[in-house]
Amino acid sequence: MNHPKAYGTFIKRGENTYRTSAYIQWGSSEQSIGACLLLNPGSADFHKINPDLNVILNTLFRAKGEIMTDPTMKQLILLIEGIYGQLQPIAGRFHIYNLFNLQNPKSIHAIDLFEALVHSGEYDITESLISLNELQTHPWILTGWGIEQKVSWKNLEKIKDIWLNLIRDSRVPTFGKKHKTYNNYYHPCPLIPTHRSHMLTDLLSLYKQKFSIQRFPTYAARPNLLNEANLLEECDQYQLGWFRSSTNPESILKGFSHLHIKENYKLRAYQYSDGANGNGVVWAIPVNMDLPPANECECLEEHFLIAPKPAFALDDCMQVIDGDKSPISYLQASVAFHDIHEFGAFWHGTSWGRDVILPINEGENADKYQWKMIEDEPATLEPHFYYSNLGNPTIVFHTINDIGTVTMNRYVHTFSKSDYTLRVERTCIATAGGGIIF
Template sequence: MMEPKAFGSFVKRGENIYRTSAYIQWGDSEESIGACLLQNPGSATLDKELTQLLNAVGSASGWIKAEDPTMKQLVSVIEGIYGKDKPISGRLHIYNIFNLQNTKSEDAIEHFENLVQSGEYDITKPLVNINEFKLHPWILLGWGVKHERRWENYRLIKEKWRKLIKDTKIPSFGKKHEKKNEYYHPCPLIASHRPMMAQELINIYKQQFCIQRFPSYATKPNLIVEMKQVEKYDDDDYGWYRTPANPESVVKGFSHLSIQSGYKLRAYQFSDGGGNGNGIVWAIPEKKELQDVEDCKQLDGFLSAPKPAHALSDFMQVIEGDKTPLSYLQAAIVYHELHEFGANWHGTSWGRDVILPVQDESGDESYENYSNDQWEMIEKEPDIKEPHFYYSREGYPVIVFHTINDIGTVTWNRYVHVFNKDDYTLKVEQTCIATGGAGIIF
């Protein structure tokens, strides 16, 4: 693979040097493979001949010296993202909050502040050509985390960059400060810390932008669970009653999930006496008992389900996991299973969903039965049919899978689960993307 090269354009005004543009080039393509936004140009300089030209006429463009550590670090990040063994062709564009060249971060900001106050640096001018900026598939943020109250102009120009990124809707990532809305520079001053930082940025990129696919069997429970009867239940079989069935067994069947300490899951069952059934699951404190139905508040809506006084509003609040992509897939399944816990006959909906791809008798997965002319497409056939995980542009974990449901009319459905960043609560959007004729009626 051809070695990447760095290119830069510089202008000189008085004793100050400004880098007006820069990029790292792989191969021959001029297409953007990404961009980064750093604080200001540091030690990257032109070769001797072009430096002489810069001093003589005030401007010069050409190849930047390869020993610059930031350039080397950015090369490591890009090759980690796209792979060293595969040919990379294109440009990583390098932008700066301000383009005054200075190797010391805090000195650079102080100098920038003085230039703005003296009128030598105009922060009201457009930051960059917006049409060029929109061409980047993503931007790495790494302008540093240091800030002082006196750096007012630095704060203002940084906000202009934030607004540009927001307005152009370019996906962004970086190693964010734990408490501040700032991003660590990708090239730490201590050389031994640089490989770890590069790997962190590669991991953050892959978590945020790469789609992880799963086989359909990953949606099944993968642990053997010893069934444990609940401590208090009713013997009724009509109307609402406390069921002996334990909804915790659903969660405990998945290896990446658990129930928050101090809480338990319990359920009420509804039966109409004719085979139809529904249920509702609640998360309650571990030391509390599920209240008698008669003592509960009755919810508005279908069947007026009982809600005990000490129950949380959403049982997903007590579902915990290890934050891996598989844990989110398992949590999505748990969400549906518990929302239909205790459902029978006409109470069933999710219970008739078959997650794609289907498995035949040999265990092989196939779309053969669901990719033929029987479908009347409402939306375009999805490129990815398998269950998959990714992070949204805003950083929310997302699980998507497709199902076939044969109740009434056969439908091909897409489920999109968007999880909270801090726990496993979620919002679900279900969309019918195709119909396939008459289904079953029961």
């Protein structure tokens, strides 16, 4: 049985003890399996489990090691086991952060003392903060500092806002049981023991609402806005080889209502022609710059057609694509990514252009293929969104492509936590004989 253990780091200043870090450990992995932001450290200490460390704390004024699990930690253990119970054995660390580090089991007394210590200069209000990089290592954060509030608790409101801004900057997804009126979240472990099971049920439900798979109908993967494709002035006449395209690749983004291009940037493209075949390459450049002629650019030797790239272009045009961070925005960004990377493609240059996102609607002869499965049939065929174990927004959809051999393919798009750059993994999961030949 994989029994979790709790660990903490403490310092002592004067009569007060501060817990500067704490986590609950399953197994030996140091990977984060989640985190929470609570009010302040409660009663968990060394006394019963490790009395020698308590002696060290009182003599050297700092100590760290295994600690007893207090009621809050026991409730958090139940929460983690409820979330990851199907993935036994659980392995990793659940980190516990607090708005302030002062240890005190009575929350109201703790807040009053915290306010007094900050006012006297004995406590730095930002002492509990962690780095943005550390915050981004967590797949999710549970917010639950309690719902008590007083007008006099001004420093508590300040540190709460600082933490919330840090979490927003990290883009790490959060959940918690929010008060109906105030911007406060119920503590995960109510003082009344009989209320704890109900709170656990509520938190598990909120987690599932936030992080379970969200499915989309096929039409959600299509552009949903009409826009006119305006021809560009800084272009070249059609010719063989590389030349500046007269078509604006921004029209791809303008077809999706949840996406936009970041201010001060624009998208421009080069077209490649080889008789009846064609390809293109799209670059993100500053809005005040023009795309230079192809022969004035360095060429990318690693590109299969040795594409031109302006010196001032970003390496990845997805860096300038932004959205509202909703699940559907990531679906739209996944499709836009493929459309951008096949901009200007025709005839033998086409690949993604023959992909049909599943499931196929009735009346489109969905049963015409006899599939030979390479992998098991997908449990969820519809396009869907979820957060990965590391907290990355992820979109999965399946397609049929009939070029050469008819294939069923799984596309997994794993997005950065901070922007819409992504990593794409394509896997052929089934075949159905010969397809079309251009």
